[in-house]
Amino acid sequence: MSKAEAILTAAQMRAAEQAVFATGVPEYELMERAGAAAAEIVWRAGGKRDLLVLCGPGNNGGDGFVIARLLRARGVPVRVAALGESLTPSSLKARACWAGPVEDIFSAAPATQIVDALFGTGLSRGLDPVLADRLCALTASAGFSYAVDLPSGVDTDSGALLSAVPAFGICVALGAFKSAHLLQPSANCWQRLICADIGIDVSAATVHRLSPPPMFPPKPLDHKYSRGLVAVVGGEMAGAGQLASHAAAHSGAGMVRHIARDLVGGGPDAIITQKADGAGDVGRLLNDARFKAVLVGPGLGLDQDATARLEAAMVSGHPLVLDADALTLLAGKGVDAIPAGAILTPHEGEFVRLFGDLPGSKIDRALEAARRADAILIYKGSDSVIAAPDGRAMIASGSSAWLSTAGTGDVLAGLVAGRLAVTGDRYRAACEALWLHGEAARRAGAAFVADDLLVELPAAIASRL
Ligand SMILES: NC(=O)C1=CN([C@@H]2O[C@H](COP(=O)(O)OP(=O)(O)OC[C@H]3O[C@@H](n4cnc5c(N)ncnc54)[C@H](OP(=O)(O)O)[C@@H]3O)[C@@H](O)[C@H]2O)[C@@H](O)CC1
Numbered sequence: 001m002s003k004a005e006a007i008l009t010a011a012q013m014r015a016a017e018q019a020v021f022a023t024g025v026p027e028y029e030l031m032e033r034a035g036a037a038a039a040e041i042v043w044r045a046g047g048k049r050d051l052l053v054l055c056g057p058g059n060n061g062g063d064g065f066v067i068a069r070l071l072r073a074r075g076v077p078v079r080v081a082a083l084g085e086s087l088t089p090s091s092l093k094a095r096a097c098w099a100g101p102v103e104d105i106f107s108a109a110p111a112t113q114i115v116d117a118l119f120g121t122g123l124s125r126g127l128d129p130v131l132a133d134r135l136c137a138l139t140a141s142a143g144f145s146y147a148v149d150l151p152s153g154v155d156t157d158s159g160a161l162l163s164a165v166p167a168f169g170i171c172v173a174l175g176a177f178k179s180a181h182l183l184q185p186s187a188n189c190w191q192r193l194i195c196a197d198i199g200i201d202v203s204a205a206t207v208h209r210l211s212p213p214p215m216f217p218p219k220p221l222d223h224k225y226s227r228g229l230v231a232v233v234g235g236e237m238a239g240a241g242q243l244a245s246h247a248a249a250h251s252g253a254g255m256v257r258h259i260a261r262d263l264v265g266g267g268p269d270a271i272i273t274q275k276a277d278g279a280g281d282v283g284r285l286l287n288d289a290r291f292k293a294v295l296v297g298p299g300l301g302l303d304q305d306a307t308a309r310l311e312a313a314m315v316s317g318h319p320l321v322l323d324a325d326a327l328t329l330l331a332g333k334g335v336d337a338i339p340a341g342a343i344l345t346p347h348e349g350e351f352v353r354l355f356g357d358l359p360g361s362k363i364d365r366a367l368e369a370a371r372r373a374d375a376i377l378i379y380k381g382s383d384s385v386i387a388a389p390d391g392r393a394m395i396a397s398g399s400s401a402w403l404s405t406a407g408t409g410d411v412l413a414g415l416v417a418g419r420l421a422v423t424g425d426r427y428r429a430a431c432e433a434l435w436l437h438g439e440a441a442r443r444a445g446a447a448f449v450a451d452d453l454l455v456e457l458p459a460a461i462a463s464r465l
């Protein structure tokens with residue numbers, strides 16, 4: 001995992017900084033590195049346009065003073081406006097190195113470029129509304145805007161907006177991404193996110209940003225069963241099961257059997273559709289040791305027949321992917337009813353139905369749910385979180401907003417089952433499937449329907465071989 005992809009909490013970031021200091025690096029040296037990295041980004045984006053740097057009382061403000069000093073030395077017309085006195089040793093030092101005047105933040109004139117170095121990971125509450133309004137007004141009137149580490153007002157760990165936060169051009173994450181850089185709604189507060197390396201060791205991180213996964217073609221001696229046999233157990237709405245089957249078939253799996261309640265036809269003939277009149281038929285058709293993954297949930301329904309089909313899948317003993325109606329059916333029975341070792345793909349509503357109102361960030365909630373259920377979670381949304389019971393997590397951020405359309409969840413569920421059958425590794429399958437889903441959407445462009453994602457999947461996979 002590359003350095004830039006680690007995601008830390010504020011406390012983990014502080015611990016990582018302490019570890020750097022323990023190696024003999026002076027605290028102020030880290031601030032100089034942070035300021036220099038951010039200044040370089042501002043220089044490249046805005047050049048010599050006039051710049052106003054807003055500095056807060058803590059180390060985020062200290063970064064701001066460093067940025068101001070370095071850019072002034074490059075000939076940028078820089079002004080600094082501070083929010084009172086600097087309160088930390090490093091920020092005092094950075095301020096002392098700034099040779100220019102320090103204006104009052106409420107009377108400083110706007111500038112073409114603005115740097116928000118008011119608060120970063122030390123934000124403890126929302127900004128005073130008057131200050132938040134001032135920050136929004138100055139940012140809105142600037143042509144170029146930069147948030148140092150985080151926009152002021154953003155909660156580092158949850159991504160919540162504790163006060164009004166303006167839209168920035170660039171957010172410079174210092175040393176590592178923090179949760180708020182990937183989670184909503186904060187991840188929507190800038191156009192571009194850049195992580196600046198300042199020499200922080202993030203190798204111990206357990207939460208990462210989902211990156212393009214390496215994938216592998218079939219081996220010369222592979223055959224359809226060794227490449228993974230998938231079952232999709234359908235129900236009331238045949239189309240959803242069919243869509244999931246098609247996604248599984250385009251995931252790289254060797255064979256897909258759609259165990260359907262009704263035969264609707266259409267779609268690739270390579271998919272074997274088998275009619276199951278009831279749970280007994282489902283159990284009989286699943287009685288095949290070659291299945292490497294069984295998906296149940298898309299279009300399943302919520303009646304007694306659906307419950308019986310779900311139970312037949314659960315007692316089959318095959319690796320399970322549980323989605324949609326399967327999750328709703330299980331939610332009524334409590335967490336203990338969730339089969340250990342499954343992959344669950346809840347959206348927000350299903351998640352709350354299954355696990356209740358858990359505390360913490362979306363990452364915390366996903367990890368706690370994965371631990372309680374002893375399952376892999378794909379907690380869906382525009383900031384989908386994959387979580388494992390052992391504490392690993394991945395965040396996929398920035399996926400196409402066009403994915404918010406009917407059937408895309410069925411496609412994802414089919415992909416998860418397909419990749420599980422191919423790899424036999426639940427966490428890896430979840431990561432690969434989520435990435436492929438996002439990549440297919442990116443390739444499909446705009447206003448696509450879920451079926452269009454299927455067409456893009458082979459090229460998305462090919463791009464990772
Ligand atoms: N550690 C390092 O060496 C390095 C750190 N680096 C940088 O430091 C940043 C973290 O610095 P930090 O911990 O000093 O916190 P920071 O975000 O500046 O603010 C804390 C101050 O603000 C205050 N305050 C909080 N909320 C407030 C509010 N709503 N309204 C008003 N006041 C509020 C708070 O007061 P209190 O909550 O105690 O009342 C405290 O005085 C980090 O994001 C990165 O940019 C880099 O330079 C690399 C080296």
Ligand SMILES: [K+]
Pocket residue numbers: 060116117118119120147148149150151152
């Ligand atoms: K900031």
